[in-house]
Amino acid sequence: MKILVTVKRVPDPETSIKVKPDGTGIVTDNIKWVVNPFDEIGVEEALRIKEKVAGSEVVLVSIGDKVAQEQLRTGLAMGADRAILVLADDLDPLGVARVLAKLVDDEKPDLIIMGKQAIDDDSNAVGQMLAELLGWPQGTFASQIELSDDQKSASVTREVDGGLETLSFPLPGVITADLRLNEPRYASLPGIMKARKKELKEIPVADLGVDVTPRVTITKMEPPPSREAGKIVASVEELVNLLHTEAKVI
Amino acid sequence: MAADLFSTPEHQLFRDTVRKFVEEELAPRAREFDEQGHFDKSLYKKMGALGMLGLKYDPRWGGAGLDWSYTAIMFEEIARGDNAGVTMGISVHTDMATPSLHAFGSDELRTRFLIPAIEGATVSAIAVTEPDAGSDVAAAKTRAVRDGDTWVINGSKMYITNAATADWLCLLAVTDPEAGYGGFSQIIVPTDTPGFSYQLLDKIGNRGSDTGLLFFEDVRVPVANTIGDIGRGFQQQMMQFQDERLVACLSANAGAERLWEVTKKYCEERVVFGKPLSKMQVTQFKFVEMLTQITAARELAYECVRRRLRGEDATMDISMAKLFTGRMTRYVADECIQLHGGFGYMRESAAGRAFVDTRLISIGGGADEVMIQYVARMLGF
Numbered sequence: 001m002k003i004l005v006t007v008k009r010v011p012d013p014e015t016s017i018k019v020k021p022d023g024t025g026i027v028t029d030n031i032k033w034v035v036n037p038f039d040e041i042g043v044e045e046a047l048r049i050k051e052k053v054a055g056s057e058v059v060l061v062s063i064g065d066k067v068a069q070e071q072l073r074t075g076l077a078m079g080a081d082r083a084i085l086v087l088a089d090d091l092d093p094l095g096v097a098r099v100l101a102k103l104v105d106d107e108k109p110d111l112i113i114m115g116k117q118a119i120d121d122d123s124n125a126v127g128q129m130l131a132e133l134l135g136w137p138q139g140t141f142a143s144q145i146e147l148s149d150d151q152k153s154a155s156v157t158r159e160v161d162g163g164l165e166t167l168s169f170p171l172p173g174v175i176t177a178d179l180r181l182n183e184p185r186y187a188s189l190p191g192i193m194k195a196r197k198k199e200l201k202e203i204p205v206a207d208l209g210v211d212v213t214p215r216v217t218i219t220k221m222e223p224p225p226s227r228e229a230g231k232i233v234a235s236v237e238e239l240v241n242l243l244h245t246e247a248k249v250i
Numbered sequence: 251m252a253a254d255l256f257s258t259p260e261h262q263l264f265r266d267t268v269r270k271f272v273e274e275e276l277a278p279r280a281r282e283f284d285e286q287g288h289f290d291k292s293l294y295k296k297m298g299a300l301g302m303l304g305l306k307y308d309p310r311w312g313g314a315g316l317d318w319s320y321t322a323i324m325f326e327e328i329a330r331g332d333n334a335g336v337t338m339g340i341s342v343h344t345d346m347a348t349p350s351l352h353a354f355g356s357d358e359l360r361t362r363f364l365i366p367a368i369e370g371a372t373v374s375a376i377a378v379t380e381p382d383a384g385s386d387v388a389a390a391k392t393r394a395v396r397d398g399d400t401w402v403i404n405g406s407k408m409y410i411t412n413a414a415t416a417d418w419l420c421l422l423a424v425t426d427p428e429a430g431y432g433g434f435s436q437i438i439v440p441t442d443t444p445g446f447s448y449q450l451l452d453k454i455g456n457r458g459s460d461t462g463l464l465f466f467e468d469v470r471v472p473v474a475n476t477i478g479d480i481g482r483g484f485q486q487q488m489m490q491f492q493d494e495r496l497v498a499c500l501s502a503n504a505g506a507e508r509l510w511e512v513t514k515k516y517c518e519e520r521v522v523f524g525k526p527l528s529k530m531q532v533t534q535f536k537f538v539e540m541l542t543q544i545t546a547a548r549e550l551a552y553e554c555v556r557r558r559l560r561g562e563d564a565t566m567d568i569s570m571a572k573l574f575t576g577r578m579t580r581y582v583a584d585e586c587i588q589l590h591g592g593f594g595y596m597r598e599s600a601a602g603r604a605f606v607d608t609r610l611i612s613i614g615g616g617a618d619e620v621m622i623q624y625v626a627r628m629l630g631f
Contacts, residue, residue: 070259077263186267189301189314192260 001151002057003046004109006100007075007083008036009068010120023220035071038115041177044184045145046113047079053151057081059107063088063099069200076195077187083198088205088212095212097129102208104134109172110151116141116176127176137169141178147171252552255319255559264320267300268327276331283458284603287450289336291373291415294343298370303344307352311360312368318496318558321345322551325497326504332600334607335458337501338614342411342459343367346494346615347374347420350436350486354478363418363438375416376494377407377439377464378487384409385620387422388430388484392466394423394437396473401425401437403445403469413448413462416441421466422487425480434483438475445469455606494615495568496558499551499575502611506544506582509604510537513586520591527589536589540582547571547578566628569621576612583608 011017012032020027035043043060050056060075060083062068072083086099104112117124131138139145139156143164146155155168156175187195205212233239243250256262275293276283283289297303305320307313314320321344328337351364366372383389392405403423410419419439426433439446446469448462478486514537517527527533550571557564586601587594594601612618 070262073259074263074266186270186300187263188267188299189264189305189316189320191301192263192267193314195263196260 001049001053001055001110002059002107003049004059004061004100004104004107004112005039005042005046005075005080006112006114006126007039007043007060007062007068007071008115008118008120009033009062009064009071010036010118013037013119019221019223023222025218025221033067033070035074036115036118036120038117038119038177038179040075040115040184041179041181042113042115043075043078043080044182045142045177046111047185048182049111049145049147050079053147059084059109061086061100061103063091063096063205065089066202072200073195074187076198076200077192078185079191081198083200085200085202086205086208087202090214091205091212092214092216093123093125094129094215095210096126097133098210098212099205099208100126100130101133102210104130111154111171112136112174114174114176116178127174131174134172134174137173138175139167139169139173140176142175143178143180145175145181252549255552255555256323261319261323265323265327268302268324269330271297271300271302272327272331276328276333276336280332280336280458281598283333283336284597285457287457288415288460289333289339289458294340294370294373296370297340298368303370304364304368305344307348307364307368311352311364313352318555321497322500322555325501329501329504330508332508332603333458334502334505334604334610335456337505338456338610339412339415339459341494341497341501342376343374345497346490347376347412347416349490349493350420350477351438353489354436354482354486356474359438359475359477372417373412373415375410375412375419376490377410377419377421379407379409381406381408381463385617387487388434390422390424390434392421392423393427394421394425394435396425397470399473400470401473401475403437403439403466403471405466407464407466409451409461410448410464411459411461413464414450414460419464420477420490422483425483429481431484432481434487435480436477436483436486437471438477439466439469439471443469443471454609455603456610491615492565492568495572496551496554496564498611498615499547499554499568499571502575502579502608503544503548503551505604505608506540506579507548509582509586509600510540510544512600513537513589516593517589533589536585540585543578544582547575550574566625569616569624572611572615573618573621573625576608576618579604579608579611 012034015031018027046058050058058080060072060080062072063086068085072085076083114127127140141158142156143159144157153170154173155166158165301314302324304313305316309315328340348367367374380390394401394403421437421439422434423437424433425435445467447465450460450462453461517533520527554564554567554571583604587605590599590601593599596602
């Protein structure tokens with residue numbers, strides 16, 4: 001079966017993020033960039049399916065700057081078969097979903113796996129929008145995925161409030177990966193070397209003929225308020241008093 | 251970082267892979283390995299699966315066929331696992347006990363011993379040093395006497411890393427006492443051979459690896475276990491030593507850099523007399539002095555790597571690099587303990603452990619004095 005997996009380039013979650021003074025975005029100098037951790041889980045899940053279902057193909061897609069090649073190379077080194085990079089400036093979730101829908105028309109995958117959200121803007125929207133645009137069933141926040149023996153349908157377990165929910169639906173479909181779906185492998189050295197020869201196709205977004213005019217614009221970004229220094233109090237009375245009058249928590 | 255050495259996306263991907271392995275499998279257990287006196291043999295299998303154990307070796311034997319730049323990346327990252335003993339155990343296996351086998355071993359020996367070693371299914375040790383023959387390798391007395399198609403080995407080897415873990419040894423033995431430097435041979439000895447035994451030694455540092463005294467009492471192995479030609483063991487071993495020294499430099503430099511970072515973070519958080527230690531000029535001076543030394547050592551080691559990449563002889567540079575790195579790491583560990591204060595004197599602190607671990611760099615793989623002697627000879631004194 002053919003599985004399409006998204007791979008977004010995002011700042012390393014361990015990087016300390018600074019907002020630009022004019023509030024138009026974040027400072028990108030000296031940031032380490034990685035594969036969106038939820039997408040990485042998606043790649044791992046696709047590779048596990050490929051290992052079970054003979055003749056499967058895993059195709060990675062990224063949308064962004066040319067440098068997103070690095071993240072696609074990481075996915076190829078993990079074991080994906082080929083990659084597509086759509087060259088585009090920042091798109092909003094609907095723009096991304098439309099680009100992906102167009103690629104699905106061309107690639108005709110049996111399954112799309114993507115991270116439930118990207119950790120940079122946390123929109124958590126593209127998977128749902130893509131399913132709607134395609135008219136496909138969706139299983140979001142998957143913590144477990146099982147395919148039927150004939151790979152014609154999928155059952156997706158989701159962690160919901162107070163328990164687990166299991167959905168079953170026919171394929172093709174869209175599944176978004178949650179944190180506990182799996183633990184992604186590291187790229188092995190042989191995998192890294194093999195990835196050099198794998199196809200990485202670049203497509204300018206204009207060539208796809210998709211309307212990506214943004215409907216959402218970011219008006220301003222600001223850092224969270226910085227924490228103030230603590231205070232040492234002399235007595236319990238003073239502490240209780242301050243909790244009451246200053247912190248107003250009791 | 252030396253952009254010319256680590257220029258391709260593959261270099262970066264490999265560094266990421268080793269870093270993740272170290273962060274998940276080695277660093278969180280650094281103190282546990284010290285306490286148990288060795289690290290888990292199963293980690294070799296994981297490293298083998300990731301392709302880490304045969305970087306420079308021919309793909310015919312399961313290696314990756316890559317150049318020295320990848321070895322540099324691997325040991326720089328492993329050194330960030332905060333356990334010099336683990337680094338030593340791994341490097342003995344990949345770059346000290348197996349290079350001769352790869353370069354000179356028969357196809358049969360390489361099939362039987364090198365392939366499983368690169369897979370991580372077996373672990374190797376290098377048995378050269380003896381109670382009365384350390385840096386003066388030619389004084390080694392362990393004797394292999396030929397009995398038909400069999401070597402009969404008697405003697406002992408001292409300070410051998412991976413003593414308990416190893417499945418086989420690359421042993422340097424005297425095969426012709428009359429032939430001087432032409433009287434040694436390198437012989438593979440499986441550690442389950444009758445007559446072989448070991449006794450573990452209690453080291454002050456590098457406690458994450460098992461080091462021992464090995465005994466050979468009528469140990470019989472086939473003459474076919476000889477690596478390369480009989481009588482060429484000393485020369486082959488001298489070549490094998492070069493790799494060992496460069497790996498020691500690369501990992502020790504990265505370890506010093508890591509300790510510098512850890513200590514800087516500590517000094518930024520530790521408040522003394524109302525302000526962080528790092529805001530005091532006397533502290534800042536120390537950090538700048540240390541980083542200058544670390545950078546100088548690293549660049550010298552990188553120059554050795556470049557020479558290796560160009561296929562040039564690097565003996566003189568490697569000897570100087572090892573001399574310099576040994577002293578630098580001791581100085582950095584000492585300063586970092588001082589900056590940590592009382593906490594630095596605890597085994598819990600990376601500085602405290604580095605203080606005893608780094609002391610070995612100036613001794614192992616040829617002592618400082620031997621490095622100086624080599625260079626003096628090469629300069630024509």
